Amino acid sequence: MNHLPLIIKREYLTKVKNKSFIIMTVLSPLIMIALFALVAYLSQLNNNKERTISILDESGLLSNVFINTEHTKYNILSDISLEDAKQLVEENEEYGLLYIENRQHIFAIAKAIKFYSEDTPSLTLLSSLETKLEKKLTDLKLLEDGVDIEKLKSSETQIDIAQESFLGEQSSKTGNIMKLAFGGLAGYLLFMFIIIYGNMIMRSVIEEKTSRIIEVIISSVKPVQLMLGKIIGTSLAGITQFLIWMILGGVLLTVATTIFNIDLMQMQTSQQEIVQQAIENPDTNAQAQIIFNEFRSLPILNLIIAFVLFFIGGYLLYSSLYASVGAAVDNETDTQQFMMPILVPLILAVYVGIFTVIEDPHGTVSVVFSYIPFTSPVVMLMRIPFGVPIWEQLISLGLLIGTFMFTVWFAAKIYRVGILMYGKKPSYKDIYKWLKY
Amino acid sequence: MKNALVTNSVSKNFGDFRALNNVSITVPKGSIFGLLGPNGAGKTTLIRIINQITMPDTGSVLLDDQPLQPHHIKDIGYLPEERGLYKTMKVGEQALYLAQLKGLSKAEAKKRLKYWFEKLEIGDWWNKKIQELSKGMAQKIQFVVTVLHQPKLLIFDEPFSGFDPINANLIKDEILQLREEGATVIFSTHRMESVEELCDDIALIHESNKILEGKLIDIKRQYKTNTFEVGLVANNEAQLTKIINDKFTISPAVYKSLNDELKLNIKLKENESSNDLLAFLTSNAQVNHFNELVPTVNDIFIQTVKNN
Numbered sequence: 001m002n003h004l005p006l007i008i009k010r011e012y013l014t015k016v017k018n019k020s021f022i023i024m025t026v027l028s029p030l031i032m033i034a035l036f037a038l039v040a041y042l043s044q045l046n047n048n049k050e051r052t053i054s055i056l057d058e059s060g061l062l063s064n065v066f067i068n069t070e071h072t073k074y075n076i077l078s079d080i081s082l083e084d085a086k087q088l089v090e091e092n093e094e095y096g097l098l099y100i101e102n103r104q105h106i107f108a109i110a111k112a113i114k115f116y117s118e119d120t121p122s123l124t125l126l127s128s129l130e131t132k133l134e135k136k137l138t139d140l141k142l143l144e145d146g147v148d149i150e151k152l153k154s155s156e157t158q159i160d161i162a163q164e165s166f167l168g169e170q171s172s173k174t175g176n177i178m179k180l181a182f183g184g185l186a187g188y189l190l191f192m193f194i195i196i197y198g199n200m201i202m203r204s205v206i207e208e209k210t211s212r213i214i215e216v217i218i219s220s221v222k223p224v225q226l227m228l229g230k231i232i233g234t235s236l237a238g239i240t241q242f243l244i245w246m247i248l249g250g251v252l253l254t255v256a257t258t259i260f261n262i263d264l265m266q267m268q269t270s271q272q273e274i275v276q277q278a279i280e281n282p283d284t285n286a287q288a289q290i291i292f293n294e295f296r297s298l299p300i301l302n303l304i305i306a307f308v309l310f311f312i313g314g315y316l317l318y319s320s321l322y323a324s325v326g327a328a329v330d331n332e333t334d335t336q337q338f339m340m341p342i343l344v345p346l347i348l349a350v351y352v353g354i355f356t357v358i359e360d361p362h363g364t365v366s367v368v369f370s371y372i373p374f375t376s377p378v379v380m381l382m383r384i385p386f387g388v389p390i391w392e393q394l395i396s397l398g399l400l401i402g403t404f405m406f407t408v409w410f411a412a413k414i415y416r417v418g419i420l421m422y423g424k425k426p427s428y429k430d431i432y433k434w435l436k437y
Numbered sequence: 438m439k440n441a442l443v444t445n446s447v448s449k450n451f452g453d454f455r456a457l458n459n460v461s462i463t464v465p466k467g468s469i470f471g472l473l474g475p476n477g478a479g480k481t482t483l484i485r486i487i488n489q490i491t492m493p494d495t496g497s498v499l500l501d502d503q504p505l506q507p508h509h510i511k512d513i514g515y516l517p518e519e520r521g522l523y524k525t526m527k528v529g530e531q532a533l534y535l536a537q538l539k540g541l542s543k544a545e546a547k548k549r550l551k552y553w554f555e556k557l558e559i560g561d562w563w564n565k566k567i568q569e570l571s572k573g574m575a576q577k578i579q580f581v582v583t584v585l586h587q588p589k590l591l592i593f594d595e596p597f598s599g600f601d602p603i604n605a606n607l608i609k610d611e612i613l614q615l616r617e618e619g620a621t622v623i624f625s626t627h628r629m630e631s632v633e634e635l636c637d638d639i640a641l642i643h644e645s646n647k648i649l650e651g652k653l654i655d656i657k658r659q660y661k662t663n664t665f666e667v668g669l670v671a672n673n674e675a676q677l678t679k680i681i682n683d684k685f686t687i688s689p690a691v692y693k694s695l696n697d698e699l700k701l702n703i704k705l706k707e708n709e710s711s712n713d714l715l716a717f718l719t720s721n722a723q724v725n726h727f728n729e730l731v732p733t734v735n736d737i738f739i740q741t742v743k744n745n
Contacts, residue, residue, distance in 0.1 A: 003538050010534055014526065212521030216579070219488040219515040220538035222507075420490070422519070433452045 011233025314377025
């Protein structure tokens with residue numbers, strides 16, 4: 001008798017009707033948006049603070065570098081000693097004092113610039129000051145050496161290496177970033193999905209054990225069926241939740257941007273700027289064209305099919321392991337020791353994906369990890385936007401399916417025995433023995 | 438087709454541990470079969486093998502003379518000792534789900550559940566969650582779910598635990614009723630008085646081996662000691678005791694009685710009959726109490742397990 005649909009239905013409905021599931025589904029996007037808004041607000045708050053910085057320029061060369069901005073005011077001091085200046089700054093509760101000592105040589109001046117302040121100054125502020133001073137001093141030095149700055153500036157060339165594959169596909173750096181974003185998103189989505197819903201499966205197995213219903217159920221259905229039903233039912237609930245999050249997230253984002261119309265204005269101006277630039281500058285226009293072409297030339301169909309296949313394969317691989325961990329223990333606190341071997345390859349996959357695929361999507365490390373079944377779903381999904389030959393994908397997928405069948409078999413063995421074991425917390429040795437029961 | 442269930446030399450090992458060693462039992466059709474044994478003897482393993490939860494290493498199981506197959510699941514109803522229900526699921530939904538897993542259609546399951554819920558007067562629990570019910574209440578629902586698909590073979594592991602005497606009696610009557618309707622019942626328990634009351638046949642498993650099996654009455658005959666418990670009234674009890682002691686083997690007896698009387702257990706030899714004893718006693722004293730000591734299942738259990 002095939003009870004799989006019945007089990008899937010029950011697992012799905014119990015998950016979806018569960019109060020905490022509903023609350024999570026509705027609240028998570030709200031909380032995320034609220035968090036983003038809060039962070040945005042806080043950083044704005046931080047930037048909005050007006051700072052006054054006093055400049056004591058004994059060289060007299062650099063005073064005209066400092067132009068007041070919205071958030072930073074410069075107060076140029078003169079005819080005052082350093083000590084007095086420091087005292088003044090402290091009394092006026094200004095942010096700090098930039099002191100430029102007078103020296104003979106421009107390089108000597110550059111070496112002797114100091115910033116005095118009560119607290120450690122902000123790094124961004126310091127580096128912006130440094131950039132300003134460097135630029136001015138470089139210009140001064142060039143002038144001193146008799147170099148025509150105008151000429152120098154006009155002879156500066158910008159290079160943007162155009163990329164083209166042997167098959168004639170054009171690409172660009174922006175395109176690469178887009179590919180990374182696609183791959184990264186797909187890989188990360190899978191990673192998150194495995195962690196969230198793998199845990200959910202594990203908990204639901206433990207629940208059946210602790211409520212002692214398990215023996216009643218498996219006198220009617222095969223444990224493997226129950227396990228697969230659980231995995232599939234929970235995944236469907238997960239997909240439902242993800243879809244709701246996406247829709248809700250989209251709606252909320254629109255609403256939020258409408259409410260905080262400042263953000264919207266900013267977005268509009270920046271968009272307008274881009275559009276204007278594009279019109280003014282034919283180069284950017286061409287660039288946009290390339291990006292658009294590139295988007296179209298992304299192996300979209302391949303990407304979608306691979307995403308679905310690797311997602312399912314990777315998810316089933318890991319979730320069957322989660323289910324067997326749930327079957328092996330009596331309560332959630334005992335799961336810790338068995339979680340490590342599951343989490344390590346998963347995290348490894350994400351790190352390898354992020355670091356080596358960016359570095360070189362077709363390098364040895366990337367390729368090897370996109371074959372190893374425990375890391376391949378994440379790494380391969382990150383590689384595919386960069387163009388992976390179909391045969392490579394097929395080999396990787398074949399290995400994944402083979403391993404998946406093995407882990408399901410393995411998990412089912414542990415599951416079958418584990419669900420009827422109560423009391424003693426099992427060791428790895430016990431679990432090895434179970435395989436032979 | 439005399440036997441509902443037969444196991445032939447069933448053995449099962451868990452690693453180095455032998456949980457069952459060549460266990461053969463025969464459960465006659467329409468009987469209530471007591472599966473007895475100390476804790477950890479292997480009863481649950483045997484029951485799980487019958488339910489196809491565990492596979493035997495060697496040996497075979499025949500249900501209605503057919504080797505056990507997956508489709509037989511719907512012919513068996515099993516109430517495990519370790520039992521429970523989904524805590525957060527509603528009673529009705531849950532019962533429907535479990536019934537459907539046993540192969541009933543949803544409509545049929547609903548109809549039968551209505552019947553049982555009314556019969557056991559639990560109709561208004563339909564929309565309650567299990568966590569709102571007491572343990573005894575949940576047990577009732579488990580019982581209903583076990584018998585709902587009208588299985589030919591029912592297996593109850595400690596069915597009365599958690600029930601008050603009234604509900605235990607209710608369940609007992611239902612079990613007897615199901616037997617009347619043609620079901621065979623395997624009954625595993627440590628409560629010997631229920632075995633005494635309900636079982637036609639028993640098997641005793643001890644340390645993975647079956648050490649005793651048969652009709653309860655035959656086993657009792659086999660274990661009987663030909664001892665009679667008597668209560669006598671006489672003027673001189675000491676003298677009476679001496680007279681009896683000269684002729685028979687006696688020991689003091691303990692039982693509850695309304696009269697003040699001499700209480701003795703008298704053991705007869707093979708060739709002596711109860712009538713001989715009664716005639717002898719009536720000629721010497723007034724006989725208030727005369728009762729053959731039938732070995733209880735409890736005695737048989739303890740004696741057999743100790744001897745093995």
